[in-house]
Amino acid sequence: MSMTIKKRMFISNILMIIIPAFLAVIILAGCLFIFLASMFPHAEYRLGFQEELTETRYEVVELVREWLDKADPETEAELLELVQENRLTLQIYQGQQIIQRFGDEVLPQKQLEQSLVALDGSGTVSNGTFALFGEQLLLDGKTYQIHIYNPVVILSHDRLKLWVVGIGFFMVVVLVFIIFITNRFLIKFVFKRISDPLQTLAEGVHQIRDGNLTHRIFYSGEDEFKPVCEDFNEMAERLRISVVQLQKEEESRKELLASISHDIRSPLTSIRAYVDGLLDGIADTKEKQKAYLGIIQKKTSEIDQMVKKLFLFSKMDIGEYPYSPEILDVSKEMEDFIAASEEEYQHRGLKFQNVSIPQESFICADPTYFRSILTNLLDNSAKYKEKETVSVSITGERLAHRIMVYVDDDGPGVPEDALPKLFNVFYRNDLSRNNPNQGSGLGLAIVAKAVERMGGAVHAENLPQGGLRMVLEFPTVKGE
Incomplete structure (x- = not known):
């Protein structure tokens, strides 16, 4: 199970305190042991104070008295244990002869014995060693x-101070070293789990920066970096979609400019030709002149209608066209x-x-927008008809909180691959754009x-019996 960075940091902080403290205690105990072993080479006994030494001496005397009086083996064993322990x-x-010895043998201390004799055999004397x-x-x-x-240990104040200072300095050095080592270990324990994901994220950022928008980060850890990596992948996907959308929009702009240039140039070319014909006297009769002027007027009207539709679409595209629902x-x-x-x-x-719409089907919309939708759909059917008369039916049905409106005609329909493109700006099924009667390709885009502004959706589909169906979908509201 993966450990989160938060837990690792918590453990790291605890260990940063415990490890140096634990090792410091161990090393301090070792230093004290070395100090005592070097300063008190004969101090294996447990007598740390003069009072304890005095009590032990008199306890030994009492046991000796009991042992001499009863010669009890248990008393002898107890006496031997007390002597050896200390x-x-x-x-x-008895007189000048040793009748019993307990403990380690010591070299004869004649001077001490003579001094004790001077005290009538009772008391304590010392030569600094024993x-x-x-x-x-x-x-x-x-x-x-x-x-x-018993051995005598003498430790001067200066020597004790020197040892204390030395041990203190040694402990400081060792403690710093322990903290350094602990730090290195904890850095590896904690920050390796941070540095590796950061490096992965940095590599992902570089890939995105270099244009590889399909790059994704695969992170298997269960820590704080997992949601970050997931968000990175989501950001990369959104960025890829945005770039693709921008590329499509750029292509649409190029197509738009090309289409505008072509659709404006065609009527302008006709106007120029007929104006030249009038100026050059080709129209030498009033009837021809009138016909030429009529054509010029028609072409001018086509340009005017296209500019109006282009202006309307542009305003709607940027959300500046008035909308009063x-x-x-x-x-x-x-x-x-x-x-x-x-x-x-x-x-x-x-x-x-056939015109059949369910009664009391209410929507929230701008009447101008709604009429514009119907006008452009019917204009589209009129422009692309291949026979003299085309039948149109407008029907509808309510589905839950939406109303579906179907505008059908029995015209030629469109190729299946062209259906998704019908609502693109300046798209025309006539790719050569040689048929001037088929409009500019702005109607369905409008x-x-x-x-979309009314909160609905639209798509086109071919009818099984032939013809084209425009499917409009609007959200319904309660009537007034």
Whole structure:
């Protein structure tokens, strides 16, 4: 199971305290051991204070008294253990003869013994190396002399101070070294889990910077870097989509400029030709002159209509075209529109065969936008018809909180691969754009923008029996 960076940092902080403290205690204990071993070479006994030494001496004397009185093996064993435990040397004299010795043998200390004699055999004397404690016992009319030797340790104040300073300096140096080593270990323990993902992220950033937008980071850890890497991949994908979109938009702009140039140049060329014809006297009769002027007027009108549509689309594209939504009854709006424009479309070869929209189907939309949608769809059917009269039907149905409007015609339809492109700016099924009667390719683009502004969607599909269906989808609202 992977450990998060937060947990690693917590453990690192704890170890930063525990490890140096633990090792410092161990080293300090070692230094004290070396100090005691060198300063007190004979101090294996546990007598650290004079009071304890005095008590132990008298305890030995009492055990000797008991042992001499009873000769009890248990008392002898206890006496031997006490002497050995405290690294003492016990000698028991009767007269000038040693009758028993317990503990380590020591070299004869004549000077100490003579000094003790001067004290009548009882007391303590020392020569700086050994201390001799003496005591006389009288048992059953017999006199026994007890001698207890113990080593004497003398540590001067200056020497002690020197040792303390030396140990302190040594401990500081060792502690710094321990902290350094601990730091190195913890850096490897904690920051390696940080540096590796950072390096991976840096490599990913370099890949994106160099244009490789398909580069993705694969990170298997379960720590704080996982969501960062996931966000990086999401950012890279969004950036890739944005770049692709920009490329498409750039291509669309180029196509737009090429289409505008072609669609404006064609009528301008015709206008120029007919103007030259008038100036050169080719139209030598009033009838020809009138015909030439009529053609010029028609071409001028085509340019004007294209510029108006281009202006409308541009304003809608950047969201600056006025939009004043209100509650509309789709059925009523459709009836009013057909009543106002049916005669005009009949003259253009369109026949309304069926208009059926569910009653009280309300949408929130700008009436101007809604009429613009219908106008451009019907204009599209009129422009691309291949027979004298084309039948158009407008039907609808309600689906949950949406209403579907179908505008069908029995015209030629379009190739399947052209269906997704119909709503692109300046797209025309006539790729050579040689047929001037097929418009500029702006009408359906305006329809798409208007429907999008109204919160709906539009797409085209070919009918099985032939012809084209425009499918409009609008969200419904409650009527007033």
